[in-house]
Amino acid sequence: MSAKVIDGKEFAANVRAKVAEHVARLKEENGITPGLAVVLVGEDPASEVYVRSKGKSTVEAGMNSYEHKLDADTSEADLLALIDKLNNDPAVHGILVQLPLPGHLNSDLVINSIDPAKDVDGFHISNVGLLGTGQKSMVPCTPLGCLMMLRDHHGSLSGLDAVVVGRSNIVGKPMAQLLLGDSCTVTIAHSRTKDLAEVCRRADILVAAVGRPEMIPGDWVKPGATVIDVGINRIERDGKKKLVGDVEYESCAAVAGAITPVPGGVGPMTIACLLANTLTACCRANGLAEPEGLTA
Numbered sequence: 001m002s003a004k005v006i007d008g009k010e011f012a013a014n015v016r017a018k019v020a021e022h023v024a025r026l027k028e029e030n031g032i033t034p035g036l037a038v039v040l041v042g043e044d045p046a047s048e049v050y051v052r053s054k055g056k057s058t059v060e061a062g063m064n065s066y067e068h069k070l071d072a073d074t075s076e077a078d079l080l081a082l083i084d085k086l087n088n089d090p091a092v093h094g095i096l097v098q099l100p101l102p103g104h105l106n107s108d109l110v111i112n113s114i115d116p117a118k119d120v121d122g123f124h125i126s127n128v129g130l131l132g133t134g135q136k137s138m139v140p141c142t143p144l145g146c147l148m149m150l151r152d153h154h155g156s157l158s159g160l161d162a163v164v165v166g167r168s169n170i171v172g173k174p175m176a177q178l179l180l181g182d183s184c185t186v187t188i189a190h191s192r193t194k195d196l197a198e199v200c201r202r203a204d205i206l207v208a209a210v211g212r213p214e215m216i217p218g219d220w221v222k223p224g225a226t227v228i229d230v231g232i233n234r235i236e237r238d239g240k241k242k243l244v245g246d247v248e249y250e251s252c253a254a255v256a257g258a259i260t261p262v263p264g265g266v267g268p269m270t271i272a273c274l275l276a277n278t279l280t281a282c283c284r285a286n287g288l289a290e291p292e293g294l295t296a
């Protein structure tokens with residue numbers, strides 16, 4: 001194996017430490033404590049773990065955490081009423097509705113009811129438009145985390161060929177916008193792309209975000225390329241449960257110049273960037289300078 005392993009856990013710990021340092025200063029110098037409200041509807045076990053982890057990390061960074069757990073059969077009207085209350089609460093600087101939502105709820109409607117300035121997930125249509133037009137926005141946490149790791153590894157991304165495999169609103173599309181913003185030549189590929197292997201082989205930066213276990217083998221990777229694996233797939237192999245990404249780790253690591261593992265790569269950066277976004281939202285709400293190196 002020749003690739004440098006990009007340690008997302010370590011990187012995320014550094015981001016969280018920077019956030020905590022900035023939060024401590026905000027409290028001391030301005031008397032302000034950033035607050036994050038997380039809304040969970042239903043009892044999806046993975047979502048419960050993520051929400052618990054978000055609450056714990058928020059408090060560890062010195063911020064206020066407000067958790068709202070609603071029954072799986074909560075009506076859209078009740079959920080929208082809660083969001084309206086949070087939108088108008090000055091102690092809440094960030095609002096996040098954990099996804100996926102139960103099927104009877106319209107995710108787009110719910111997300112677009114969040115005040116864009118408090119939309120720390122960066123999923124509101126206003127933030128999507130701002131990011132797409134290169135304006136200051138809230139940036140989705142997972143792609144922001146990928147960008148931070150890529151900038152750290154490469155320095156400048158200018159002129160590099162980037163291929164994003166996956167076109168989701170949460171990862172694929174914003175990731176492509178961020179890479180374009182850093183002057184990469186960007187291709188968005190997906191399951192219907194013709195000769196996907198050949199497209200991937202062109203990439204200096206290959207971001208895999210398709211949600212298919214180990215779909216990308218090593219012979220799709222250009223030697224020396226940076227592989228960012230966003231996939232989190234739970235599979236069973238040899239009777240054992242295992243977490244794997246969207247790339248075949250061993251064969252890709254043998255060819256790549258750098259690679260993120262699963263677990264311990266992109267995943268931990270998602271929550272670290274959520275804290276960074278909450279801090280950014282709080283600074284913007286109070287007309288204060290934004291934390292350096294924690295935004296796109």
Ligand SMILES: Nc1nc2c(c(=O)[nH]1)N[C@@H](CN(C=O)c1ccc(C(=O)N[C@@H](CCC(=O)O)C(=O)O)cc1)CN2
Binds near residue numbers: 141243270
């Ligand atoms: N409103 C949102 N919903 C969801 C988001 C999001 O960004 N906003 N992303 C995912 C889930 N997610 C956070 O919410 C998340 C996923 C994975 C991790 C993580 O640290 N993964 C670990 C592995 C953990 C495990 O064993 O399961 C890793 O990759 O090392 C953090 C957050 C969907 N919903």
